[in-house]
Amino acid sequence: MALAYTYEEITARELKPAFHELEGISRETIDAHYKLYQGYVNKRNEILGKLAGVDLSSANQVYSELRALKVELSFALGGIKNHEIYFEHLGGSGGDPVGLFGDLVKRDFGTVSDWKADLKATGMGGRGWAWTAYDWDEGRLFNYIGDAQNTFPVWNATPLVALDVYEHAYFIDFGTDRGAYIDAFFNNLDYDVVNDWAQRYGVRA
Numbered sequence: 001m002a003l004a005y006t007y008e009e010i011t012a013r014e015l016k017p018a019f020h021e022l023e024g025i026s027r028e029t030i031d032a033h034y035k036l037y038q039g040y041v042n043k044r045n046e047i048l049g050k051l052a053g054v055d056l057s058s059a060n061q062v063y064s065e066l067r068a069l070k071v072e073l074s075f076a077l078g079g080i081k082n083h084e085i086y087f088e089h090l091g092g093s094g095g096d097p098v099g100l101f102g103d104l105v106k107r108d109f110g111t112v113s114d115w116k117a118d119l120k121a122t123g124m125g126g127r128g129w130a131w132t133a134y135d136w137d138e139g140r141l142f143n144y145i146g147d148a149q150n151t152f153p154v155w156n157a158t159p160l161v162a163l164d165v166y167e168h169a170y171f172i173d174f175g176t177d178r179g180a181y182i183d184a185f186f187n188n189l190d191y192d193v194v195n196d197w198a199q200r201y202g203v204r205a
């Protein structure tokens, strides 16, 4: 018995031109992100192909095979989703967020600089990612921490800002100075994109 589902292969999204012109973050670094992202897209397609072929009627070993494939799938999907947010919301001119996201930040963190300080500290502490997400159950923004691509997302929370703090995100441009990279990240954020997402998802200030 095979799994009764179909899937479609996806292809890597094109990078928007503005993402090639970041301030303080080089093209070499962008290429490093993009190569990894393409790898996650390929991996996702490959794993879904394998899952479609798993024979559920075979012996117990199928469980460990499923486990390995589904854990690997969560890593690949995390690598895709995290990077698609990252690529899309950089290429702007930073500054302080205004509009809906700005209102949410002020409501839930007090001030913009408190939000930035908290996200920066979260990014300094995480091994791979820090996200500002809207938690639908809590009804507020929170800066969640991530280690790998698939740790530790929280159910029913929607990421609006995704800060990549894997070494490939900063080592070429800033060496070991992750903090300087995070400052550059803020300077390149496009809050129009973030506001657009928040509006589309129906987040209310």
Ligand SMILES: [Fe+2]
Residues within 6 Å of the ligand: 032, 033, 036, 083, 164, 166, 168, 169
């Ligand atoms: Fe990355």
